Amino acid sequence: MRWFGGALAPYGTAPRPVGADALWQKPDAWTVDTVVRQVESEGGRRLAVFGPCGATNPELERLARSTDLREFDAAASAWSGSYALALDDGAGSFTLWADPAGSCPLYVAEVDGAPVWASSSLALASLLGSRPDAAWLAAHLAHPTACVPGRSAWTGVAQIPPGHRWTAPRDGAPFSVPYWRPSPSTWSEAVDRLRLDLADGVLIRVRGREVSSDLSGGLDSSTLAAYAAQCGPVLGVTFHPKGRESGGDVDHARTVARAFPSIRHRFMALGREHLPFTDLDALVLTDEPAPSAVTVAQLCHEFALLAEEGASVHLTGDGGDTLFMPPPVHLADLARSGRLVRLARDAQAWGRLYRSSPWPAVAAAWSAPDRLAGVALPKPWLTRQATALAESVISPETGVDGLGYADRHLLTEARYVGRTAATENQLAAAYGIEMHNPYTDARVLEAVMSVPASDRWSARRYKPLLTDAVMGLLPGQVVRRGSKGLFAVDHHHGLRANQANVLELADGHLADLGLVRPAVLRSLLRRAVLGVDVPWGLLEPLLGTELWLRASDTATERVRWEDRP
Known part of the structure; x- marks a missing residue:
C-alpha cells in the first residue's frame, strides 16, 4: 500500500511504520512508496508536497520561503494533480492542507496524547488497534456521499475535511479551518481551463512511465487515453462480452485507438468468471469499503493484465459522470432565486427526456430538493437504529459558505468519488499498479464549479462542458455520442x-x-x-x-x- 504520514510526538518517541522511508525528524514524517517533493528554506522551514503535482521546483522554493499562510492556501489548488501540502515552520508549528476535491485524503489520530497523521485511515487504525466505526457505517449506508465530520471508517481516526487547513500549533490543541472556495468564470474560460488542467493532469502522471488507460469508448476514458497518447505510448484497455467484439462502445473505442497511433489497443473479453459477485474473497482490506467491491473479479483480472503488459501507471475515468452529468438539482436554485421561466423550461425538458410529467420535479424544487438529487430514495433494508445513528453524525456542511444547492450537491458527490478512488488505488497497489483518476483533481473540480450550475446541466447535450473542452481532440463521432452502454x-x-x-x-x-x-x-x-x-x-x-x-x-x-x- 502506498501512503505517507507523520507524528508530532514532543520528545521524538513517536511510533513509525515498519519499512517506511524517513522524510523528516522532529517532527517525524515518512513515506511508503509515495511520490514526494520537499524543500527547505531559512529558519528551519520545511515544505513537503505529497502526490502528483504540476508545480515547478522554483515555484516550490518560493512557496517554502513564504510566511503568509494565505499563499499556501492558494498553492493547495494552484497546480494540476492531486496532492497534499505539509509545512513545518521551524518554530514548533505544523500545518497540513487537505486538497479541496478530497482525492488525496488526510486523517489524524491521537497516540499517547500526541497527534499522528496519515493519508491512510487503515494505517492509523492499525496503530490504534481500532475497530470499524458503527456510526460512520450507518451514515455510509443511509447516505454514502454524506459528510461525517470528525470520523472515518475506523474508531478513533478522523478525516481532515477536504479544503481545510489543519494546524498543530506550538502551544495549544490542533484545529482546522476552511481555506478554499471556487471562483466564477465565463463558459469559454472554464472550457479552456478544463482542457489545460486535464492535459496537464495526465502529463504529470504519465511522463516517462509505462502507461495504460481505460478505453471504454465513452467520453471520459477516451479523453484521458487521448491526452496520454499525446505524451507517448499508451496501452488502451477495452472490455467487451465474450463473443461480441463489435458494436456500440467497442466501435467507439476502436475509433479513438485508430485516431492515435501511439495507442496500443488491447481487448479484454468478459465471461462468467468476471461477473459481479464472483471471487469476493479476493478483496484486500482498504481504508473504507471500495465502490468496486462487488466487481472485484473483473478488476483483479484487469490489474493482472496490466501487470503482465508491464504497465506501471493506469488512468481511469472515474468521476467524469459526477462532474459533467449532474441530476437536475439546479432546479432548486432556480426556484429559490425566482427564475421561474427557466425552472419551467428545464423541468419540461427533464420530463420529455424521461417521458414523465415535469410537475413532480417542480414540486421537489420548492419543497424537497433531495428528491432531485436521488438521495431521498427509501432504503427499507435499514433498521431504525441505523437511520437514527446516521442522522446523529451526518452534517450538511461542505466547508464552503454561500454555495447553492446544486453546487453543494456536486461538491459532496465529487469529494466522495475522490476519497473512495483512493481505496480503488489501494486495490491496484496490490498488483504493483499505480492508478490515477484525473477527474478527481482539485483544478478540474474548480473549472467545473466556476460556471453556474444551470449552465452545466442540459437535457439536450451530453456532458456539454467536457464536450466543448475536447472538441478537436477526439473523433467527431465519439464527441457527439449521447450516452454509454449500461451493464445492469x-x-x-x-x-x-x-x-x-x-x-x-x-x-x-x-x-x-x-x-x-x-x-x-x-x-x-x-x-x-x-x-x-x-x-x-x-x-x-x-x-x-x-x-x-x-x-x-x-x-x-x-x-x-x-x-x-
Missing part, C-alpha cells in the same frame, strides 16, 4: 451465478450490528435473481460494506508499526 444485466447474471454466497451477506456483520434487516435484504436480492429491476446504486454500497467488514475480520496483512526509543 451483468449484475443480475452475476447474482444468479453466486446466489448462495451473496445471500449469506444478508446475515453478516451489518445484521449483527443492528444496521440492516436481513429478511428485507434477502427478499430484495431474490427478486434481483429473478430479473426484477432493483436499485443497484443503493445496494452495491451495502454489499460492499459487508464484504469490507468481513475483510476487516480476516485480514492478516495490516500496516505494522514499531516503537522507537
